Amino acid sequence: MGEDDLRQMIGRVKNGSLSRRGFMRRMAAVGLTAPMATQLLAIAGAGSAQAQGSVPAYRPTRRGGGGQLKVLYWQASTLLNPHFAVGTTNQDASRVFYEPLAGWAADGTLHPVLAAEIPSIENGGLSADGRSVTWKLKRGVKWHDGQDFSADDVIFNWEYSRNPAVAAVTSGSYRDVNAVKVDDHTVRVEFAQPTPFWADAFVAATGQLIPKHLFQAFNGANSRDAPTNLRPVGTGAYRFVSFLPGDTLRAELNPNYHMNNRPFFDTLEVKGGGDAVSAARAVLQTGDFDYAWNLQVEDELLKRLEAANRGRVNIVESGGIEFVQLNCTDPNREIDGERSHISTQHPAFSDPAVRQAMALLIDRNALEQFIYGRGGPATANFLNNPPRFTSRNMRWEFNIARANEILDAAGWVRGRDGIRAKNNVRLRFIYQTSVNAPRQRTQAVYKQAAQRAGIDLELKSVTASVFFSSDVANPDTFTKFYADMQMYTTTMPQADPQRFMNQYVSWELSTRANSWQGRNIVRWRNDEYDAAFRAAESEIDPVKRAALFIRMNDLIVGSNHIIPLVKRPTVSGSVNNLRHVLSGWDGTFWALQDWWRET
């Protein structure tokens, strides 16, 4: 089934000559799963824009009465202004009080919070040329101090975040757009270019809205002095009680919340600090807390704790991926004081046969089974989620014999020490990653298999604080990539792959000239990829755009310069009777108002 057929069918659903169910059935017949079919309908504008069923039903029939909700973070939040939130912990802590116009549901669709509806072409929210999006705000929303929430607040957030004197972390989402107040309850966001990914400003973590009347005096270099930075006044389901930076955050029910029968809990406590293992214990084993965030704990241990039958582990799909990069450039030659210079070529990895062999030598099944467990399903794709962007064309295989055949055929001959070589180039690679138990175990698995194919991997592990730092003076950072291969996890912060797939465009090359801040760390260059990315940047048609991203995935994975290993979904723990709404595309508390407890 080609793009045209798909498009025709979607058209028939739109004008009513084909039922949604009929569409699903036909999709299933050609091997597309139901969620994927829903996605297609939704992105093509034929589903209701706020895809049905992306948020589970909320049962409580009255506000409050739920007692206390206790949440445990092993990293403590330190401040409560979303525009200064470095890292997810602080973004999540602010999210208890502040809300954006919309959030991302688990299936990668938008879900309205302070917006009355999700803009779409049908409701006139999206302009056909992709140059503007008009948000209708929910009416009757009040800040915790009783003031009305209006378009002025939304516009203020745009001004505040893009003000260089404020030094806001969120400024990347706001500095290139223009926000206009249409009326008291309508805001228009304008873009210089046609922008298919319009849901960035005012959406999700970076879109949390702070009140104008309390922050307008601090829109400048004095932004740090705003008392509301530590005593938030938001629109959220819970309002502020007390906050001890680096320790505990406490909140209570907001009696004037703008959604019916919400919230369920009377008070909320978010305790921070400690370590992931004991956090898992406190929820799964003793039930002292209701929810534990980001349990980066060995799956075997989690399974043992679950056996206590008090709590369960939640695995939520997101875009995080653990992968290996094979350097395109030569890390051992120095040009103008810079190694891995883009004018060089890697002596071995420039041969596609070597790359192909490398891709065949990692046993992803073993990684999933023995190292990562449920926290790391094996994958052949770099771009894995949301499902509408998943390529079906890539396969992975673990086959040492074939790797040997390929290398033999390409003329790489084993030397006396068993290591293959050709034209004085030996297949001996430095393989670096950060210090982290599963990564070291993966390195060992890879090394063993490579040895059997005549490739010697020299394992190197760098402390995470050095490896992931942006220290220009340090040669061991991952952005410098002064090694033959390296491995780490890259995350996808939004349900749209544009910011994710820019990791392989030629203008993002990580070089000395940009202090190694470029996102293309493997230094791969491909004209077709560049062209596809440029096209996707302004392609308004969602189906065509999805096809472009799938093509990009196939190009980079097909080159074997990138070897995807396992997906990294988010893992958390909760007690059995807690009913929460989680999403891999947004913060933990993105739908806190919908959390409740079954009794």
Add this chain to the structure above:
Amino acid sequence: MAQYLLRRLLIAIPSLLGISVILFTVLALAPGDPFEELATNPAIPPEVRLALRASLGIDDPVHIRYFRWLTSMLQGEWGFSFVSRVDVDQLILQRLPVTLIVIGSSQILALAIALPVGIMAATRPYSIFDQVANTLAFVGFSLPTFFTGLLLIMLFSIHLDWLPFVYRAQIDATGWQWWWEHIKQSIMPITVLGLFQGAAWTRFVRSAVLDVVRLDYVTTARAKGIPERRVINRHVVRNALIPVVTLVALQMPAVFGGAIVTEQIFRVPGIGSLLISAVLANDTPVIMAVTFVFACLVIFFNLLADVIYGWLDPRISYS
């Protein structure tokens, strides 16, 4: 005496300056910056991070940053945390009560164990009691706190389910309930720290008393027919405790400094956990302030110990 004090205080100034220079250089040499998490987040353009660094003055050369820190410190401004953007003195003050209560009680517990056990063991050397006390003391200070902490958690929280292992600084209950909850959650951290410290001190008290108990004047006192109890309490312990007092005084800064490992295990929001999270986040102003306050306390209590020593032991004179 006054002259001695003055001289000591004057010596303290260069040592504090030296300490601050070393701390600052080491921190500046350490890799990473407080905005590391932004580096791996593709939604945040690198320019934003560079602008943030510039706005906090992290990009200036080390010596300029040091003198900026020193001048504001001399004016009583401790700076603000890069991570929470809260003033550092406020952060420290918030953590002080919990630190004093938990670490302070653990030191009292340690003394309450070390003094009687150490004295009893020394007055009956090589008896069964002494052997048992010695063995336990060895075990006590050989086991690191992170191990005993986990052991206690496994036993009392997970198997018996008696005590909570997550310390909560704010508890909703009032009256007796409030006290009870606080005591319940403090038992384990205090025990872990107290037993560890107590074990070390027991050995010290024992050897100090043992040194004194063999002296001739003690034999004389016994020969005079003074009851054994009185000999020990009035004549032996009083003299034996002089070095112990110094040791305890030198331990006092630790009460303020918190206990990094134990606080981390039990999630006690003390100064130790503030320090470790600041170190992990490369939050220079907080690390500087905490370590510098700690350095000041060490120097101050050193001085205090010397002064107390002279007061307890008339043979030492400062003139």
